[in-house]
Amino acid sequence: MGAVQGGAAAVAAGERAVRPEFTGTASEYFRVWIVNLFFTLVTLGIYSAWAKVRKRRYLYGCTRLDGESFDYFASPKAVLRGRIVAVAIFVAYALAGELYPPSQFAFWGIGALALPWLLVKALSFNARNSAYRGLRFNFDATPRQAARVYLGMGIVVVLTAGLALPWFVARQKAFVASHHAFGTSGFRCELPARSFYGIYILAGLMALAFAVPGAALSGYLVYLQMRGGINLPQSLGWLMWVLPFVPIYAGYAIAYAYAQARTANLFWSHVQGEGVRFASTLSAWSLIKLYFGNLFAIAGTAGMLIPWAVVRTLRYRLDNFSMIVAGTPVYAGNPNLAPVGAASQELGDFFNVDVGV
Amino acid sequence: MSVIQAVYFDGKTSARHPVTLLASGGRIKVVGADVGLEFDARLVRRSLRIGDTPRWLYLPGGGACVTNDNAAIDRITRDKRYEKLLHRWESRPHYAAAAVLLVVAMLWLLIDRGVPAAVERIAEHMPVEAEATLGRQTLQSLDERLMQPSQLPASRQAALRDKFADLAAKAGNTSPYRLEFRHTYLGANAFALPAGIIVLTDGLVDLAKTDDEILGVLAHELGHVRGRHTLRRLLEGSATALIIAGVTGDIASTTSLAAAAPALLLQTHYSRDNEREADAFAVQAMKSAQIDPAYFARILVRLEAIGRRGPGIPSFISTHPETAERAALARAASDQGSRPLARGEHVDFTGFWKANCEQLYGIQLKPAAKPGLYSVSLCGPAGCFDSGTHRPATTVQGDPSYAVLSAEEILVRETSGRDTSYVKCDSSVMPEIADK
Numbered sequence: 001m002g003a004v005q006g007g008a009a010a011v012a013a014g015e016r017a018v019r020p021e022f023t024g025t026a027s028e029y030f031r032v033w034i035v036n037l038f039f040t041l042v043t044l045g046i047y048s049a050w051a052k053v054r055k056r057r058y059l060y061g062c063t064r065l066d067g068e069s070f071d072y073f074a075s076p077k078a079v080l081r082g083r084i085v086a087v088a089i090f091v092a093y094a095l096a097g098e099l100y101p102p103s104q105f106a107f108w109g110i111g112a113l114a115l116p117w118l119l120v121k122a123l124s125f126n127a128r129n130s131a132y133r134g135l136r137f138n139f140d141a142t143p144r145q146a147a148r149v150y151l152g153m154g155i156v157v158v159l160t161a162g163l164a165l166p167w168f169v170a171r172q173k174a175f176v177a178s179h180h181a182f183g184t185s186g187f188r189c190e191l192p193a194r195s196f197y198g199i200y201i202l203a204g205l206m207a208l209a210f211a212v213p214g215a216a217l218s219g220y221l222v223y224l225q226m227r228g229g230i231n232l233p234q235s236l237g238w239l240m241w242v243l244p245f246v247p248i249y250a251g252y253a254i255a256y257a258y259a260q261a262r263t264a265n266l267f268w269s270h271v272q273g274e275g276v277r278f279a280s281t282l283s284a285w286s287l288i289k290l291y292f293g294n295l296f297a298i299a300g301t302a303g304m305l306i307p308w309a310v311v312r313t314l315r316y317r318l319d320n321f322s323m324i325v326a327g328t329p330v331y332a333g334n335p336n337l338a339p340v341g342a343a344s345q346e347l348g349d350f351f352n353v354d355v356g357v
Numbered sequence: 358m359s360v361i362q363a364v365y366f367d368g369k370t371s372a373r374h375p376v377t378l379l380a381s382g383g384r385i386k387v388v389g390a391d392v393g394l395e396f397d398a399r400l401v402r403r404s405l406r407i408g409d410t411p412r413w414l415y416l417p418g419g420g421a422c423v424t425n426d427n428a429a430i431d432r433i434t435r436d437k438r439y440e441k442l443l444h445r446w447e448s449r450p451h452y453a454a455a456a457v458l459l460v461v462a463m464l465w466l467l468i469d470r471g472v473p474a475a476v477e478r479i480a481e482h483m484p485v486e487a488e489a490t491l492g493r494q495t496l497q498s499l500d501e502r503l504m505q506p507s508q509l510p511a512s513r514q515a516a517l518r519d520k521f522a523d524l525a526a527k528a529g530n531t532s533p534y535r536l537e538f539r540h541t542y543l544g545a546n547a548f549a550l551p552a553g554i555i556v557l558t559d560g561l562v563d564l565a566k567t568d569d570e571i572l573g574v575l576a577h578e579l580g581h582v583r584g585r586h587t588l589r590r591l592l593e594g595s596a597t598a599l600i601i602a603g604v605t606g607d608i609a610s611t612t613s614l615a616a617a618a619p620a621l622l623l624q625t626h627y628s629r630d631n632e633r634e635a636d637a638f639a640v641q642a643m644k645s646a647q648i649d650p651a652y653f654a655r656i657l658v659r660l661e662a663i664g665r666r667g668p669g670i671p672s673f674i675s676t677h678p679e680t681a682e683r684a685a686l687a688r689a690a691s692d693q694g695s696r697p698l699a700r701g702e703h704v705d706f707t708g709f710w711k712a713n714c715e716q717l718y719g720i721q722l723k724p725a726a727k728p729g730l731y732s733v734s735l736c737g738p739a740g741c742f743d744s745g746t747h748r749p750a751t752t753v754q755g756d757p758s759y760a761v762l763s764a765e766e767i768l769v770r771e772t773s774g775r776d777t778s779y780v781k782c783d784s785s786v787m788p789e790i791a792d793k
Contacts, residue, residue, distance in 0.1 A: 024408065024410070027450075028409070029408075029447075030453065031447045031448065031449075031450070031452075031453040031456075032408060034457055035446040035452070035453065035456050037456075037460055038456045038459050038460050038463065041442075041460060041464065041467065054407055055404070056410055057404070057405075057407055057410070058407045061407065061411055062408075062410055068364070068423075069411045069423070071413055071754040073404075095487075099486060099487050099490060100490075101490065103495070133371040134366025134371070134420065134421045135366070135370075181562040182371075324786070329371075330370050330371055330372050331370065332369065332371075333368055333370065333419075335369075342372075344652045347390070352396065
């Protein structure tokens with residue numbers, strides 16, 4: 001547990017703030033990453049399931065909270081089975097889409113209906129395979145409850161042309177958090193939608209502030225070039241295609257980092273467990289710098305600095321997280337946790353379903 | 358006997374029990390202030406060693422012990438061989454360095470060799486309908502975003518269609534194709550889509566001085582159609598993207614895009630082979646149809662000259678091999694290829710010659726004092742300069758040779774081997790240069 005730094009949440013009498021610690025190093029994670037990547041390539045991807053579990057075990061094992069590390073024990077075989085199912089469905093989706101395009105609508109339809117079930121299974125798989133102090137986490141929502149939030153409230157977002165999106169995000173985050181449990185002790189979370197509106201409106205304005213002048217400038221450049229005002233050599237012709245997207249992309253990244261920092265802080269300050277609450281002090285500006293640093297480091301080294309970026313991001317997040325404990329609570333384990341298949345989590349990874357915590 | 362300091366969790370509560378592990382004779386004892394347990398060592402499962410992360414012993418009955426003493430755990434339990442191998446690789450820097458090299462080599466092998474080989478097989482077995490759908494969709498999305506219907510008269514389109522059908526027949530082509538005319542602000546271009554669709558833009562028809570030049574470009578695109586190059590490139594692109602996504606999969610999507618950029622550079626590589634194949638077919642087809650392949654060279658050079666201005670479809674520009682190389686190939690195949698390039702001919706050039714009539718600077722070729730030699734001078738608003746003394750946008754180095762391609766076009770080859778085509782401009786904002 002690190003020393004309490006400035007910006008941490010206020011701690012009342014009888015409470016103590018516990019800050020997580022990351023004991024790993026980027027160079028050690030790099031070695032794990034590169035060796036596992038090598039085996040993944042040699043086995044044409046089959047080993048990727050083992051690699052995924054191993055990398056996550058490393059990151060969990062290096063994360064210490066109140067002196068104890070986290071444990072992750074997903075079975076690589078379950079992950080592999082999940083990946084095979086995910087790849088099979090993806091290939092079927094892609095092939096059917098090529099041969100008979102309307103079939104993609106059917107796929108999306110089925111996908112939307114299966115989404116609640118998928119999310120519940122993915123979150124359960126992840127929670128039940130994560131442990132702390134010898135106790136597993138749990139996610140206990142039913143697909144029906146998830147459907148009410150994701151489909152029911154999702155339809156409201158569509159009907160209001162996106163105006164209800166911040167409200168939806170608040171409800172969805174609260175739903176995910178309040179159905180998680182450590183052992184038998186559940187977490188509670190109620191999020192005020194109003195604060196999410198403030199964050200999203202500001203993030204939207206930030207994105208526009210960059211994208212509009214940027215798009216105008218690059219539009220002008222393209223116009224100039226078409227008039228023959230700029231004579232770019234042939235080898236640099238692609239610049240005219242890339243340039244317009246730079247400010248739009250930068251604006252999006254800044255808005256994204258801002259929204260991430262603010263929503264994470266808001267989210268954690270509203271999560272409570274038995275005798276425990278949380279605080280997050282992410283700064284939007286630090287997160288922006290972190291993301292851009294990662295972007296340039298990864299692009300400049302053709303991906304070789306990915307492990308460094310992962311460790312650096314995780315460390316920053318942990319440094320700005322604290323758990324505030326009242327007394328010394330003892331939690332009970334949940335003896336009736338049935339194992340969950342990994343297919344839904346892998347499907348989620350494949351189709352990029354964001355489970356949003 | 359091994360003695361290990363550890364922490365015991367019973368799996369029923371989160372309470373922490375500091376314990377000592379005693380291992381001897383196939384038994385493991387867990388001893389602490391309020392703990393006293395003994396297990397058969399064979400029933401105790403142990404987590405794999407990863408770096409220096411804490412190590413877990415999972416006990417029968419749901420309890421678990423965790424310790425930082427990785428070396429002691431390795432002593433009391435047997436290593437599986439692959440586990441030892443993994444840990445050895447991960448813990449030594451020079452093994453990691455070797456892994457970096459191997460990963461790069463593997464990725465290169467996979468993308469450079471594996472992907473084209475796999476794509477080859479997929480392309481062979483791909484159903485015709487699937488390719489037809491793909492071609493239709495690609496054309497449709499281009500029509501929605503970048504292209505409008507052609508403004509050429511129907512009679513002109515029909516004439517070009519007939520000429521091209523004649524060339525394809527004479528070249529012995531059996532691959533089905535479909536010629537589409539389009540107008541686009543992207544300018545002069547022609548490209549092949551999957552399922553044999555060849556798109557010809559009005560800009561290219563305008564740029565061509567004769568129909569034989571257009572036929573040269575179309576024959577080149579037919580070469581792509583015959584090799585199903587576009588389909589392959591699309592498949593290769595998706596396969597490469599999939600590999601890159603797999604490799605970089607554990608970081609947010611914000612940054613994986615950046616990691617994919619080098620892959621795009623790799624993409625251009627195999628398409629160059631495709632271009633050479635298509636060029637070779639174009640030359641052969643033109644010869645079969647008794648059309649001089651030099652026409653193909655001429656339009657290539659002209660396309661390059663205008664390619665410098667205005668955006669074009671990036672794939673068309675950046676993935677084509679050097680124009681000089683391609684034009685030389687076509688010209689070499691031409692019957693009259695080498696003749697005009699030989700020096701010693703006396704030709705008087707009059708008028709104003711430029712790489713592009715909209716460009717500021719022009720060129721003047723005049724016989725030098727020494728018989729059989731020509732000097733090339735660059736002309737600007739202030740008059741003409743001898744080569745070597747002044748180099749504006751057009752650079753001519755040394756004493757070049759030239760070829761008369763037609764009454765309106767001269768090809769100048771610099772000593773560096775670079776070719777530039779100059780066209781005779783009818784109207785000029787430049788002062789008239791007097792020829793000697």
